[in-house]
Amino acid sequence: MADKPDEPVEPVEPVEPVDGAPSEGEDRRSERPEAEWGGRGDPLRRTDDHRRVREQIRKEIDESRSTTEHRASESREKAAETIVALEDVYLSFEQPILEDISLAALEGETIVVAGESGTGKSTILKLLLRLLTPDRGQVYIDGEEITGLSFPDALKVRQKMGMVFQGAALFDSMTVYENIAYPLREHTELTEDEIEHRVREKLSFVDLDPDRVMEMMPSELSGGMRKRVGIARGMANNAKIMLYDEPTSGLDPLTTATITHLIIKLQRELGVTSVVVTHDIRSAFRMASRIAVLADRRIAFVGTPEEMSGSDDKYIRDFLGGY
Amino acid sequence: MLERFNQSAKRKIHSFQEFLVLGTKAIRFAFSRPFYRGDLIQQMESIGVQSLAIVLLTGFFTGMVLALQSSVQLKTFGATMYIGRLVAASMIRELGPVLAGLMVAGRVGSGIAAQLGSMRVTEQIDALNTLGTDPIRKLVTPRVLAALFMLPVLTVINDFAGILGGNVIATAYVGIPTSLYWSTVWEQIASGGFVFKYIPNDFVHGLVKPFVFGGIISLVACHFGLKTTGGTEGVGIATTRTVVTASISILVVDYFITQLLLAFLPHG
Numbered sequence: 071m072a073d074k075p076d077e078p079v080e081p082v083e084p085v086e087p088v089d090g091a092p093s094e095g096e097d098r099r100s101e102r103p104e105a106e107w108g109g110r111g112d113p114l115r116r117t118d119d120h121r122r123v124r125e126q127i128r129k130e131i132d133e134s135r136s137t138t139e140h141r142a143s144e145s146r147e148k149a150a151e152t153i154v155a156l157e158d159v160y161l162s163f164e165q166p167i168l169e170d171i172s173l174a175a176l177e178g179e180t181i182v183v184a185g186e187s188g189t190g191k192s193t194i195l196k197l198l199l200r201l202l203t204p205d206r207g208q209v210y211i212d213g214e215e216i217t218g219l220s221f222p223d224a225l226k227v228r229q230k231m232g233m234v235f236q237g238a239a240l241f242d243s244m245t246v247y248e249n250i251a252y253p254l255r256e257h258t259e260l261t262e263d264e265i266e267h268r269v270r271e272k273l274s275f276v277d278l279d280p281d282r283v284m285e286m287m288p289s290e291l292s293g294g295m296r297k298r299v300g301i302a303r304g305m306a307n308n309a310k311i312m313l314y315d316e317p318t319s320g321l322d323p324l325t326t327a328t329i330t331h332l333i334i335k336l337q338r339e340l341g342v343t344s345v346v347v348t349h350d351i352r353s354a355f356r357m358a359s360r361i362a363v364l365a366d367r368r369i370a371f372v373g374t375p376e377e378m379s380g381s382d383d384k385y386i387r388d389f390l391g392g393y
Numbered sequence: 394m395l396e397r398f399n400q401s402a403k404r405k406i407h408s409f410q411e412f413l414v415l416g417t418k419a420i421r422f423a424f425s426r427p428f429y430r431g432d433l434i435q436q437m438e439s440i441g442v443q444s445l446a447i448v449l450l451t452g453f454f455t456g457m458v459l460a461l462q463s464s465v466q467l468k469t470f471g472a473t474m475y476i477g478r479l480v481a482a483s484m485i486r487e488l489g490p491v492l493a494g495l496m497v498a499g500r501v502g503s504g505i506a507a508q509l510g511s512m513r514v515t516e517q518i519d520a521l522n523t524l525g526t527d528p529i530r531k532l533v534t535p536r537v538l539a540a541l542f543m544l545p546v547l548t549v550i551n552d553f554a555g556i557l558g559g560n561v562i563a564t565a566y567v568g569i570p571t572s573l574y575w576s577t578v579w580e581q582i583a584s585g586g587f588v589f590k591y592i593p594n595d596f597v598h599g600l601v602k603p604f605v606f607g608g609i610i611s612l613v614a615c616h617f618g619l620k621t622t623g624g625t626e627g628v629g630i631a632t633t634r635t636v637v638t639a640s641i642s643i644l645v646v647d648y649f650i651t652q653l654l655l656a657f658l659p660h661g
Contacts, residue, residue, distance in 0.1 A: 199523050225525045233523040239516035253524045256427075303524075 152210070153177045153343045154198060154311055159207030167193055169367045171207070177310075180337050180344040182354040184389075185364035191347040192236075194364075195313050198345065199233060200224040212310065229257055232304025236316040238296035240288035246273075246299050247284040253307045272302040276332055294325030301332055305342070312336060314346040318353050326353060333357050351390065355379075363389060412616045415529065419537045419612065422530040432535040440501045440536070440611075441543030445550065447496050452484070452551035455492060456558025459483055464567045473567050477577030480559030485582070485599045489552035491647055494606035497544060498639035502614040505536055506635035509618025510628035518619065528619070537611040544607030545600045552599060586658070594658050602650050606643050613639045 155174040161167045168190045175181040183191050196202040197209050200216050209216050216227050240249050250269045254260050260268065270280040276298040288296060297317060304312055314333065318326040330353040336342045337357075348354055354361055355375045363371040363378070363386060371378060371386050378386060463479045509532060512518050521528045556578055563569040585594040617631040617638070 201519060201522055221527070225522075225527060228523050229525040231523065233520070235516045235520060237515055239520035241517055241520070242511075242515070257525055 151177045151213075153212055154181075154345060155208075155210040156194065156197065157208045157210070159197065159204040159209065161190075161193065161197065161202065161204045166367055168197075168204075171369055173362055173369060173372065175343050175345055176359075177343055178337065178341045179359040180333065180346060180357050182346045182348060182358040182361045183364060184347075184349060184351060184354055184361055185370075186389075187349065189364040190367060191349075191364055192315050195233070195315055195345065195347055198311075198313060199228055199231065229253070229307060230309060231311045231313055232301075232307065232309035234297065234300045234304050234312065234314045234317055236319055238288070238300035240291075240296060240299055240303070242288050244288075245284065246286050246288070246291070249288070249299060250303045250306050252303065257307065268306060269302075272306055273299075275305070275335075276302045277328070278302070292325075294321055294328060297321065297325075297329055298332065301329075301336075305336065305340075308340075310343060312342050312344045314344065314348070316348055316350075317346060318348060318350045326350065329353075330356050365389075408616075408620075411620070412612065415533065415616050415619070416537075416608070416612050418529045419533045419615070422527070422534040423538055427530070429531055429535050432531065433538055436535045436539035437543055439504070440497065440539045441546060444497055444500055444543075444547055447500055448493055448547045448551045449554045451492050451496050452489065452554030453558040455488055456480055456484060456555030456560075457562050459488070459555070460559035460562035461566065464562070473563075474569060474573060475577060476559060476563045476567060476569060477556075477574040478581040480563075481556055481578040481581040482595070484552045484555035484559075485595045487647075487651075489555060489599055490548050490602035490606060491643060493544060493548040493551040493603055494610065494643040494647075495640055497540070497547065497607075498610045498643060499636055501540070502610045502635045502639045503632045505611065505614035506618040506621075506632045507628055509615060510621035510631040513619060513621040514624050514627060533612075533615045533619075536615060537608060540607035540611035541604060542607070544603040544610070548599060548603035588658065597658060598651075598654050601654065602647060605646060605650060609642050609646060610639045613642065 152174045153176065156171050159171040160169055161171075171194070173181070173183075173194070183194055185191050193202065197204060198211065200209070200219060203217050207217075211227050212230055214227065216224065219227060240246075241252065244252065247266075247269055250272055251265045254265045254268060258265075269284065273280040273283065278295065278298055283291070283295065283299070288299070291299065301312075301317075312333075317329050317333065321329065333344060333346065334357050337344060337359075344357075346354070346357065358375055360372060360374055361378050362369050365385055371381065371383060373381070379390065381387065459480045460476050463476050464473055467473045467475060467479070509518070512532075518528050518532075521531060560571060560574050563574045564571050582593045582595050585598075587593055588597050614635045617635045621627045621631040623630070
């Protein structure tokens with residue numbers, strides 16, 4: 071919260087792309103004759119890369135264990151209240167999408183929903199936003215059951231939440247300023263001066279220079295900047311709940327670290343409850359109070375990052391090993 | 394085979410149902426707060442003002458062609474002085490509304506479908522929803538209102554440009570004095586009879602149609618735009634479907650409106 075000291079920006083660790091260039095000072099190509107280098111398809115290299123990545127993740131888990139343990143217990147102590155919950159949710163279109171999904175986030179927690187592509191992770195966010203309604207089960211936002219709400223009432227509930235989309239989904243006909251000011255103009259009686267103050271405050275929070283970016287169009291921004299503006303827009307209304315859909319996908323390691331840090335900063339400094347959908351397990355371990363893993367339309371695992379890394383479940387071990 | 398036909402029919406009926414719901418909502422939102430006046434003015438500018446050049450050009454050259462063709466036919470009967478009547482009747486009752494409609498369907502309908510389609514595939518529509526805004530109220534209602542208002546205005550301009558084009562040919566090519574041309578134009582308008590003593594029947598014909606066409610173009614474009622799936626390819630498909638559906642609808646609906654108007658407002 072506000073009385074906590076600012077967390078220093080976490081140093082960005084050198085990242086070794088699975089099939090890309092080796093990290094600084096560790097050029098393994100030089101250790102092997104050129105014929106053995108192979109490429110992406112070289113099984114020896116792939117195994118080697120996977121091993122290195124697994125080791126890297128283990129190392130990160132160990133390093134973050136104390137931090138995440140502290141973060142999780144801190145959240146639970148502080149906030150016993152469940153602010154986001156799905157209870158026995160079933161959803162199907164032409165075929166089942168989600169079955170028997172129960173998941174709850176306590177106030178101030180960051181819940182990461184992980185899983186393979188196509189397992190319905192983003193669908194969970196749409197259920198929370200009531201862009202979709204489940205066939206069965208209940209969805210609670212801030213203590214209110216939202217599945218039976220009318221469309222206008224659902225719009226009101228959505229104002230409690232900020233959503234950050236995978237591609238940021240900034241309105242491309244509006245400037246950065248107008249994008250962030252949009253929810254304020256829509257739902258508040260703030261004057262234009264107050265709106266500008268709020269926009270500047272949110273841009274500064276996401277480490278963007280307001281004077282530089284406010285008048286820029288979304289098409290002029292880099293991927294990372296767009297995501298940060300997306301976060302600023304999501305939190306413009308001082309939302310209690312932030313939802314993120316693949317916030318780090320398609321970003322370089324440096325920007326990934328920045329976005330991850332921002333999500334942690336939102337939780338720590340503003341006590342925002344976050345639900346993050348991602349398959350970026352490194353970021354997940356750094357930011358999550360708890361991680362839920364979706365598999366085969368159901369929740370296969372819910373627990374802290376430490377519990378996940380220590381899990382004996384074969385699927386979870388395979389899932390971690392796959393990164 | 395039959396099963397596939399059934400599925401296809403069901404999808405089409407469902408799509409038409411969605412279209413009707415969209416239209417109902419769009420009109421209903423025009424009478425309840427919040428209003429997006431800024432968006433409405435912007436759309437009126439985009440649909441109306443920016444279509445002016447294309448409508449003027451189309452109308453002017455159509456009027457010229459009409460005068461040219463009719464002069465050849467009328468010359469054989471020694472009735473070239475009636476060119477003005479023929480051009481006015483054709484432009485005001487039929488060609489003006491239909492041509493303006495088709496031009497706007499091509500220029501504006503495709504633009505609306507592409508814009509909303511892009512917003513759909515880049516999740517901007519979802520973003521509007523999550524920010525507590527009803528996308529129909531924000532995006533569809535202003536476009537529909539702007540089209541309903543601007544298409545009749547464009548049609549009047551198109552009619553006038555057409556009659557003016559006919560005047561150029563009648564005077565320069567056939568040798569009919571301008572005053573005679575315009576007096577025959579007015580004769581034609583007056584001969585159709587009047588509604589409420591002062592409004593010529595021809596004007597009612599000419600303004601009811603574009604009003605309906607405006608609704609069709611904007612709603613078809615918004616419907617296909619909002620339903621876009623499949624990335625940029627989907628945007629292209631939505632745009633094509635909009636132009637085809639709106640153009641065909643204009644021609645089909647034109648026939649039924651004409652029948653209806655002739656039944657209620659008989660000529661003369």
